[in-house]
Amino acid sequence: MKKFTFILMIALLGFTFNAQCQTDAEVVNFTAVLSSVLNLNVTGGGTQTATFDTPDKYNLGIDAVGTTTVTMEATSNWKLEINAADFSDGASATIPINNLGVWCEATGAHTIGAEVTCSNTSLATAMGLSSTDQLLLDNGSGNSGDASDNAFNLNWTMGTMQGTMNTSSIFQQLSDGTIANLGSFTTTVNLTLTALP
């Protein structure tokens, strides 16, 4: 009997050892960190010049000054705001900034009226700039995405009296003294991309 018990214990121990060798488990911890990304890129037309050198331009403005192409890369929905100070000649003369207008076109996968909203989609509805931020592009049905989704043309116009732009021609503003003299005037346009909660 003792002998049998001894053999049984040895057998059990053997099974135990076997069982332990069969279950060798290791754990690999993998962490994916999805950080917030919010990039605004000007891909072309970062510098624009409007030259008034004919009566028609002074009377009617310049419909197409040029186009700035921008892309946004955002992990969340976003909005784009715009502002600029009055044009200045570096001395005391200024041109009111609402003589400068902008309107948008979507060139990426996201379209205006669907993923993105914009109230200024043609020359006739151009936004006259101001020194305080104005909403240019906003979230529609969800505008997060990469540069291929969020690609836009910002079309510039000046002195055309369209949309919310200055209602007087450049000629008129020269005449009434709002613009004190001729020359070269500059300003900086600020674009602000903000992630929406």
Added chain:
Amino acid sequence: MSNFEVMGKGRGNIFVSLILFLSISAAAQETNLEMSMEARLESVLILNINPDTKIEFGIKKVNDNLFEITKKPDDINFSVESTGNWNLSISASKPYFTDVSDSTKKIPVDFLGYTIENRGNNWDNGIFSHIANRSKDTILPLKPEKTLVLINGRRNNIGGHSRNSFVLRWKFIFEDELSKMARFSNLSIQDGYYVDGFYITLSESKTHYKK
């Protein structure tokens, strides 16, 4: 150092880390970008007029004191487009009108006078308006020398054709001034069709009134 102090420092570190994290997160929520814009306002000074325009009239002597005008000189429309204030003068290209078929027949150019009628939005009510028009209330005689007719007023006459649009109307001086009839009767004016050219000289004014 007690356990409490250690815990306090630990919480402080966590708190600072949290603030830093939140600050970084908040800063990442907005991206700014600047662009340069330039507007160049270049000088423009343009007179819009038919370049072939001449002064032409036909005249026929009825008797010593009576002439019949067989062809009146045409009115001339013109406009000014200027980014600066401007002045406008008129002069005859030659001192005499010459008959087209007989160059020996001549009439002095002051046989004719003119007025400039304002058709634009710039007012020509004198020096305190946009334009001082010296021909507004009087007929100016045509002369070979330049006569300054339109001058910028205090409200500036800068503008395009809609603001600076005019009609130049020719008048026979003796029509309105009987005192000159005697002089012209001495000219022995002969029947004919007379022609002369004229100049409209547009020049930039140095005076600009600021708002």
